[in-house]
Amino acid sequence: MTQAKKAFITGITGQDGSYLAELLLGKGYEVHGLIRRASTFNTARIDHLYVDSHNPDARLFLHYGDLSDGARMVTLLSEIRPDEVYNLAAQSHVRVSFDEPEHTGDTTGVGAMRLLEAVRLTGLHCRYYQASSSEMFGATPPPQNEETPFYPRSPYGAAKVYAYWVTKNYREAYGMFAVNGILFNHESPRRGETFVTRKITRAVARIKAGRQSELYMGNLDAIRDWGYAAEYAEGMWRMLQADAPDDFVLATGIGITVRDFLEASFSHAGLDWQKYVKFDPRYLRPTEVDALIGDASKAEEKLGWKATVAPDELARIMVDCDIEALEHGDGYIDQPRLSGWPLHSELRRG
Ligand code: NAP
Ligand code: F7E
Secondary structure, three states, X not given: OOOOOEEEEEOOOOHHHHHHHHHHHHOOOEEEEEEOOOOOOOOOOOHHHOOOOOOOOOOEEEEEOOOOOHHHHHHHHHHHOOXXXXXXXXXXXXXXXXXXXXXXXXXXXXXXXXXXXXXXXXXXXXXXXXXXXXXXXXXXXXXXXXXXXXXXXXXXXXXXXXXXXXXXXXXXXXXXXEEEEEEOOEEOOOOXXXXXXXXXXXXXXXXXXXXXXXXXEOOOOOEXXXXXXXXXXHHHHHHHHOOOOOOEEEOOOOOEEHHHHHHHHHHHOOOOHHHOEEEOHHHOOOOOOOEOOEOOHHHHHHHOOOOOOOHHHHHHHHHHHHHHHHHHOOOOOOOOOOOOOOOOOOOOOO
16 A cells, blocks of 8 residues: 655645645645644634544644744654645735734745755755745736746735745755745635735625624725635645646736725625725735736646636635625635536546
8 A cells, every 4th residue: 555645734724724735635645734832723724624633544733833943844844754845834914014024024934944944954855835926026017927027015025035036946956846836816715804805705794794884995906816725725736746846827817906806795795885895094005016917827738727716706705605604603614616626536637
């Protein structure tokens, strides 16, 4: 019998980490996740996957640690000896990165280098995935692809540029199988509540239920290419199954404004957004990224990956789930809704 592959995921408690853990467990992997010690439980997105570690069927194991602690990364990697490492951990909120630039640089930027260095020091021949971001393109106009120059517009974007280059450098300097997935915005019912899409879809559900009457927002003109996170996890995995390490953009190729997303979400629930949405300058950023629209043709050609959920369909999925979540209360977790991907079965490549 062949041994199950082992994956180590940082950021497993986040939106993407939860979908990736689900995907890898479905493929028979043994999954190890890094979690931060907190005074309250922070594992809501993966509780449905957890089996007590005393159970012989357990294949998901959680380890305390933090990307600010390089020694801990070395210890964990030498104990787990994973075949694949997915670095998804980050202070990932762009607006917050203006308030906490040093912390963002330390975790989102230097954290990646600590993990790469831990891989190098332990001498593991594992494959490494870096969660790079379309925020690196910043002010460079769309469409953006793997050749587009970076022009970050926030401490978060600048930290991701550092992590991108250090990943590329470890590939070139040490021959590591290290890749950058340059992912455009991807959302889901598991999205953090302060990102704009989820803020909107939660508000729609609460307004519909009579629990909220106003929604305060910032810049409605920004254009984003919003895809569905569950299928982006599939793209991350495919990057690590490729014959050679390379960098890939994942995106839908469709850009819409925040205003369009408001319209799609409110109208799906039979509401007129203009009656509820108010402006609050608190949500503006010192420097904004005006437009991100990705060109993922390289991923389609080389990995056979293509987004199937467009931003307006995503808005409807998220509104439906937020309405269900209000009805079901604590512990609600969505089932991925995918039209084109057989999520838990073996996928054909290319
Ligand atoms: P998310 O929901 O904010 O999750 C971030 C994860 O990182 C959480 O598990 C968080 O733990 C963990 N984390 C934060 N700081 C840490 C630290 N110092 N040490 C260890 N763990 C830490 O983010 P996401 O949307 O899933 O995104 C996953 C990754 O892709 C991030 O690196 C993000 O920057 C990047 N990305 C996201 C998008 C997108 O549109 N979603 C697009 C491009 C790139 P807690 O649960 O304890 O907070
Ligand atoms: O903002 C505007 C805001 O915070 C989107 C992260 O996952 O994607 C994400 O970063 C747009 C911006 O995401 C509000 O000004 C208006 O133009 O949902 P967001 P983001 O900044 O695009 C990238 C690819 C990542 O890598 C990041 O990790 O919406 N906006 N009004 C607002 N944004 C928020 N959050 N709240 C508002 O009230």
